Amino acid sequence: MSGRELPVLTLSLLLLAATPSLAEPEVSPEVTQASVDSGDGPPEDQPASTSAPSGYTPEEVADSPFRVSGYVDVGFAKAQGRGSSFHPDDTRVPADYGADSFAPAVNSRGEVASLDAGGRFVNGFLPRTVDIGGHGSFLLNTASLDLFYEPSSAPVLIFARTQFLPRFEKGSGGTRLLLQQAFGRVTPFSGHELTLTVGRFDSVFGIEYLENESPIRAGITPSLMARYTTGHQLGVKAFYRRQIPSLSSALSLNVAVTNGSSRVESLQTADLSLTGLPFESARLGYELQLLRLQVKLGMSGQTGARNDQNDARVHQTQLGADVRLTAGWLSLAAEYVRARDDAGTAPGKHTGVGDFFYASRFSMDGLYGMLALAVPVDGEALRMATVYGRYDRRAAEFHGFGGILTSRYTVGTRLDFWSVLSLKAEYLFNRENAGAPRVDNDVFTTSAVYVF
Amino acid sequence: MASALFFLLRVALAAGLLYLAVACGPSGRDYEPPHIWTISQMREVSIFEGTIAGVPATEWITLRGQPIPQWAPPYAETPLLQSGQQDGLNVLPAFSEGRPAAFAVAEVWEHVPEVWVQPWYVLVTQYEPSNPSQYRLKDSLAVIDIEEQSLFYSPFWEVIYIVVPEGTAPERYTSATALLSGGLPMHHGGGLLAPLGPADVLPAIVENHTAPIRPLTGEEVGGARAGETWLRGQRLPYLNFGSNNFTWSNEAQSGRMGLIDEAALYIFARAGADGEATPLGLPAVLGTGPRGSGRAARVSAAGVPQFGALTRPHLALLPPSAGPFIPSTMGLLKSTLRGEGGVNVVDVHPDVEARADAKDYVLRVALNPDCFKDPARFPAACRWLDSQASVETSLAPSSLVQQDVLFTSPVLFYDGKKVGR
Numbered sequence A: 001m002s003g004r005e006l007p008v009l010t011l012s013l014l015l016l017a018a019t020p021s022l023a024e025p026e027v028s029p030e031v032t033q034a035s036v037d038s039g040d041g042p043p044e045d046q047p048a049s050t051s052a053p054s055g056y057t058p059e060e061v062a063d064s065p066f067r068v069s070g071y072v073d074v075g076f077a078k079a080q081g082r083g084s085s086f087h088p089d090d091t092r093v094p095a096d097y098g099a100d101s102f103a104p105a106v107n108s109r110g111e112v113a114s115l116d117a118g119g120r121f122v123n124g125f126l127p128r129t130v131d132i133g134g135h136g137s138f139l140l141n142t143a144s145l146d147l148f149y150e151p152s153s154a155p156v157l158i159f160a161r162t163q164f165l166p167r168f169e170k171g172s173g174g175t176r177l178l179l180q181q182a183f184g185r186v187t188p189f190s191g192h193e194l195t196l197t198v199g200r201f202d203s204v205f206g207i208e209y210l211e212n213e214s215p216i217r218a219g220i221t222p223s224l225m226a227r228y229t230t231g232h233q234l235g236v237k238a239f240y241r242r243q244i245p246s247l248s249s250a251l252s253l254n255v256a257v258t259n260g261s262s263r264v265e266s267l268q269t270a271d272l273s274l275t276g277l278p279f280e281s282a283r284l285g286y287e288l289q290l291l292r293l294q295v296k297l298g299m300s301g302q303t304g305a306r307n308d309q310n311d312a313r314v315h316q317t318q319l320g321a322d323v324r325l326t327a328g329w330l331s332l333a334a335e336y337v338r339a340r341d342d343a344g345t346a347p348g349k350h351t352g353v354g355d356f357f358y359a360s361r362f363s364m365d366g367l368y369g370m371l372a373l374a375v376p377v378d379g380e381a382l383r384m385a386t387v388y389g390r391y392d393r394r395a396a397e398f399h400g401f402g403g404i405l406t407s408r409y410t411v412g413t414r415l416d417f418w419s420v421l422s423l424k425a426e427y428l429f430n431r432e433n434a435g436a437p438r439v440d441n442d443v444f445t446t447s448a449v450y451v452f
Numbered sequence B: 001m002a003s004a005l006f007f008l009l010r011v012a013l014a015a016g017l018l019y020l021a022v023a024c025g026p027s028g029r030d031y032e033p034p035h036i037w038t039i040s041q042m043r044e045v046s047i048f049e050g051t052i053a054g055v056p057a058t059e060w061i062t063l064r065g066q067p068i069p070q071w072a073p074p075y076a077e078t079p080l081l082q083s084g085q086q087d088g089l090n091v092l093p094a095f096s097e098g099r100p101a102a103f104a105v106a107e108v109w110e111h112v113p114e115v116w117v118q119p120w121y122v123l124v125t126q127y128e129p130s131n132p133s134q135y136r137l138k139d140s141l142a143v144i145d146i147e148e149q150s151l152f153y154s155p156f157w158e159v160i161y162i163v164v165p166e167g168t169a170p171e172r173y174t175s176a177t178a179l180l181s182g183g184l185p186m187h188h189g190g191g192l193l194a195p196l197g198p199a200d201v202l203p204a205i206v207e208n209h210t211a212p213i214r215p216l217t218g219e220e221v222g223g224a225r226a227g228e229t230w231l232r233g234q235r236l237p238y239l240n241f242g243s244n245n246f247t248w249s250n251e252a253q254s255g256r257m258g259l260i261d262e263a264a265l266y267i268f269a270r271a272g273a274d275g276e277a278t279p280l281g282l283p284a285v286l287g288t289g290p291r292g293s294g295r296a297a298r299v300s301a302a303g304v305p306q307f308g309a310l311t312r313p314h315l316a317l318l319p320p321s322a323g324p325f326i327p328s329t330m331g332l333l334k335s336t337l338r339g340e341g342g343v344n345v346v347d348v349h350p351d352v353e354a355r356a357d358a359k360d361y362v363l364r365v366a367l368n369p370d371c372f373k374d375p376a377r378f379p380a381a382c383r384w385l386d387s388q389a390s391v392e393t394s395l396a397p398s399s400l401v402q403q404d405v406l407f408t409s410p411v412l413f414y415d416g417k418k419v420g421r
Helices: A005-023 B002-023 B039-047 B176-181 B328-339 B369-373 B388-394
Strands: A066-079 A137-149 A156-165 A176-186 A193-201 A233-244 A249-258 A279-289 A293-305 A315-327 A330-341 A349-351 A354-356 A362-376 A382-398 A404-417 A421-434 A443-451 B035-037 B087-089 B092-096 B099-103 B107-110 B118-124 B142-144 B156-163 B186-193 B201-203 B225-231 B234-240 B263-271 B277-279 B284-286 B310-317 B400-402 B405-408 B411-414
Touching (some): B039 B201, B277 B310, B284 B310
Parallel strands (some): B092 B284
Antiparallel strands (some): A066 A443, A193 A233, A233 A249, A404 A421, B092 B099, B156 B186, B225 B234, B310 B400, B310 B405
């Protein structure tokens, strides 16, 4: 049996295991649907699809203003080839301009199996890596600890999320302890859905950031768009939602003024402004909430100085549109993202993974769509079975370097046991459609997520 | 509800004012954007008599039918003209390793700190290591994958021979992606210096001459050959200055793999009353490695120098006592340098001028030019500034002012022989 057949077979077995439950719908799916759109932090971090319970969010404890929750995500992953998108015979530089190094993701953090470019020069368009190459390996993806303080005497929530990321030192940069979020949030008016948040929080762009954490994400790996939309931001933001009961609808606005954009930290840091110019982001949302159908539409935009270089005149803009639809057990989520980055005016590019040569002019258009079938199960242990598929497509070009078009088909399944354990398995079929050489970089990955 | 909206409005107003305060403040550092001046752009600037990195573009490119600066006053009484058939990359006289040399400036990398080698794919039907081009696919062009507009463009290519089946159509592969995806056998060859550029800009040829010549001495120097290559399905012209005339780093662990090895280029200058350094128009000294590297000259078995194709200019401030060797036939230059340049110009003894090898010393700078007056002790008694080592040991480090540019500078003449085609 080849290395490629093994993960496919395993995935098939998992899908078969999920099949019996498909015929046993006993719980109304509407009950599990989170209808709340995002503001920030766990109370609003609800899944985009029906499939993912907000399992790790703790039970309300009225007596104490303090709460603790968290999760542990343990996985096993195996990628084809060398585990990277870099073709072994490709000597073009920068290596990361002629391939999509983010494609062979192995976990919900978007970390890839390998970034081995064979010693070739790279220019900082890189994810983080677990550095397993083409070898199958167990991984402790994340151990996450959330601390809440919510006094009854004030409409304030103080939240901090700390994450332990054990990594082998050699190529991954080593083990990290990450303060992923830390913010204070005020709800100034008791009768209105208005929150003001200051600190380091989730992005406000698009919808995929809602699934940043593995307990919430229906599948395992982020989409090819996630690098642009799911980073954390440091600054201030305001979220407001107005219900329109007569139309079974709601309108929401989420605006943020931050150090940098919604790019992930391996591309742009959130921790400080490298230019001194604030970055502005906003999402306007509409929700239609019927008994058996929910539709959520959103438009996002952001603009500001590129926060991977030092010149405030060098701008970056990003636009997005998103839709989510839930009907019965089915849910659909789709997102389009368009990004345009100006060229730097001086050598030097500074990202979360290091200093690089130059911030090139860049353009990207991409989308993904995900269809999930989440079937509630009235089992002793098994509570929900989900199968899903996702299609991603990304066209990107660094100025002067040929554009590349890549796509990905993802299929997977998720089984939720009790309210504390999720088992997931996923296969990524990565495709280089144009501009990038074909390379073996498909990925089979699994994840066991325990929440507390 | 109204109060909530009012509150939001106030927040938005405050955020807007904050944004304006920051956005309208000082913009911080003023950067000069990095830029690669390609041959096409240099010619365009030359047409409009503009400057590149503070230097008139006409110093490097002479338009067809125009006087060549190095063959015009004050270097020559009567100006010689560039051939009317093409525009010319000026042949710039220099010294290297104590011998006459010459080079051209084909590209200027302004505020670009480093240059990488890029792949140049050549299609062959068989690979013969002793002569890799022997089985080149008939009528096929090489394939590249980087445009001049990119800051990662490079005229320094690593030739990679790709073995395609016999009978492959010459236009079957016109992109690097198609080649890489084809899973074809590959063999790495040596380096090729080939800037992309128009086919009608070649090393300067004096009117009624057939080949480029070195100013001051009139010796024939190397040229270049025009060709075409594929870039993602588009044909692009290039100039071929020959093979194995540069080196690059293979240090994978240091992250320097593929970086072109640069060499220092010392351009003699004099500090003016205002403190500004002014180049004197004397032949430069072409180094064999980066400043202070002490790297020995690397020369191929065919006598081709493997250094100098990528140079980093430094202004070398001459001490007042230093002076160039100027024969009496160059009276206009002597008076110009003495007058406007404030240079110590010593009259050369007639016996020294009469030496058979005197032409090899024309405009060569000595720290003690009085040695030009002593036939008995010339040239041994002269302390020449004609090599990287002599410049770096004789002049104070503070007198060597690095410039924030790099030159693509094909060496056309070295050690008494022409280099290239």
